[in-house]
Amino acid sequence: MSVHDASVRARPGRDGKRTAQKAVLEARQRLTSSSGTRADFDFELMHDYADSRIGAAMPMAAIVSILAIVASFWVPLMVTTIWAGLVISSLLVVVVTARRFKSVELHKFNAARWTTSFVAAESLGGLALSLLALFTLVTDPEALAPVMFAMVLVSIASNAIATHTLPPATLMSTLPVTTTVSISLIALGGTLNYTLAAVSICGEIFFVYLARQLHNSELETITHQAEKDTLIYELEEARNMSDEARRHAEQANIAKSQFLATMSHELRTPLNAIIGFSEVLKSELLGPHQVPQYKEYAGDIHASGQHLLNLINELLDLSRIEAGKYELNEEVVSLVDIADDCRRMMELRAKSKNIELVFSVGDNLPRLWGDERAIRQVVLNLLSNAIKFTPQQGKIVLVVQRSGDGGQLISVKDNGPGIPESEIATVLSSFGQGSLAQKTAEQGAGLGLPIVQKIMDLHQGRFDLFSKLRFGTEVIATFPRARVMDALAPVVEKRNRLEIYSEAG
Structure with missing residues (x-):
């Protein structure tokens, strides 16, 4: 139970006790x-x-x-x-x-x-x-x-x-x-x-x-x-209690972030060794295995290690962002090039599920001022989520174009099962997972979208998620006009972000 939850649950008891004490005092004074x-x-x-x-x-x-x-x-x-x-x-x-x-x-x-x-x-x-x-x-x-x-x-x-x-x-x-x-x-x-x-x-x-x-x-x-x-x-x-609860919450949050950062660093060292040696065993660099199952086991160890390393990296990124220690290494970058690289990286995973991955780029897009690694993480997280929840022979559309206010945006739209409106807030929260992820037991800790939101906040941008059950989901990461190196005049005609709805009709 968090400090905030404990204070909220204890408050009604304190209020009732204070009311009773006040009533007794007033009765005694009247006597x-x-x-x-x-x-x-x-x-x-x-x-x-x-x-x-x-x-x-x-x-x-x-x-x-x-x-x-x-x-x-x-x-x-x-x-x-x-x-x-x-x-x-x-x-x-x-x-x-x-x-x-x-x-x-x-x-x-x-x-x-x-x-x-x-x-x-x-x-x-x-x-x-x-x-x-x-x-x-x-x-x-x-x-x-x-x-x-x-x-x-x-x-x-x-x-x-x-x-x-x-x-x-x-x-x-x-x-x-x-x-x-x-x-x-x-x-x-x-x-x-x-x-x-x-x-x-x-x-x-x-x-x-x-x-x-x-x-x-x-x-x-x-x-x-x-x-x-x-x-x-x-x-x-009440103000003093609120300030005290806020201080405790801040201290608990800092302690949590420090703990996550420390544990992440401590875990990554032996984990890298596990991943490295399992890669050697899986590739049979030192000679073929006498038992064929050993190669399969080594592959499972390597895949599990990679999954755990990705989870630790996400935890580390989230803790650094929440602790205010995540610094952007900003430079001039091409949003189109980053999106194309990410598409090629994820294309193999998409083909394994017979998912069509379409890439669409706007005309004459100028460069952006931003952190290439952070933006790449945003695109990879969005594509990874889309591939994870899009069914076999589905379709994913990756779009990079100008936004209505002269900025630039990345849109990832799929025709998957969609997210119930009541679960959107859950999937956008840290460690939050929707009912579909729980039913299908998809790997992940529910940190991808929260990290995307925080990275976009660091870029003064915005992140929007639009979804309709059984028709699909569209996520849009928008960078502000101020980060466009050669900003053009705002586009009068805005893009319809929910084409999936019109297609459904």
Whole structure:
């Protein structure tokens, strides 16, 4: 199993485990939360509440002082001063509690305890504000009613905004003053006072509702931020895992290529000796064999050795290409001459199967800039495959001509059994063999076409395979116009690459 396959198979298990751990963590945090959300969300909300209370301490003290000064026009200065002092003192208690909370770390945070502390401090402030109703005992209540109403609305609004991230604190900081002042206004009687009391109660309900909406909006923002942070973390983790898997795959690929190269070199030395001595025995250079079968055995040894040597050479070429160590020895070459040489080399094999090998060349083809050995290997591999899978008395057409873009191409077309469309990707992969090769037990390791593809890539060319079951196969290796030494203008009329299909029709 490859490193990549192992990482892919292990990933679902890791993802499931991570999901389960996340669910358990969220359930545990909800159990320790005071609001039914996650404990870390409570921490963020209380942190915002503490910042708001600390930041608004001076403005709130200034508002209370201004209200006291305004009230002193109707109420004795001593009374308003005492009231303002009590309210500011309770505000100081809230600020001190908030500062204590700011020094707490998340892992030591207890949502229920700190919620209770803040609600208690806000209740103290709410009770101090509610003493506003006692102003009616020392002055004319009818004249003071509108003033108290205005002071209540200002107190409710300012506290609701400052404490919206902690709804219980909002309620306890505003409800006492609303309740006492409303009762006082109702006790005074009269349409105006009833109206002021009703508006005060409605104002309390509105600002508490507004604070709750602001709290929900803040909680939603924190939730989205947490989800985004989690997604970023998971993406970063996935990227790191992908990079690690890629590094392992690259190392494994390099190790594989180095192993293949080393083993190929180690195997070729004794194999050359086997091939050489079997050639001597097969040719009876040292005299005829006393047992006739020995000559046949020597021929089998020589043929098997040649097959193994070809396989090792293909492995070595593939490993060098994949390791980036395959260097092209480029020079000016004739694609026609190379193709003709390869045709003559393979003609004997074709005749042994009564296969007609047709060679067609375009007019006035210029030379190419490329690696003669590599191009020769491409043509030999293509012809060898065609001869291998073309049946007795079949036909193979080898074509060298200009391509539609002004480059040059080599085409090998046969009328063999063809390749199923579902197997084309397989036969183009390293060590891949189609069902026909497996059924007929044809010799080969499935490296010829992958090597052809990689050699064409090194020449900045392309390799195409077209096949239809029971009608034949056509393979085309195209060299780019940039490699043609005397490039002509592109040919407008393109060649129909799949003539086998029209012939079938």
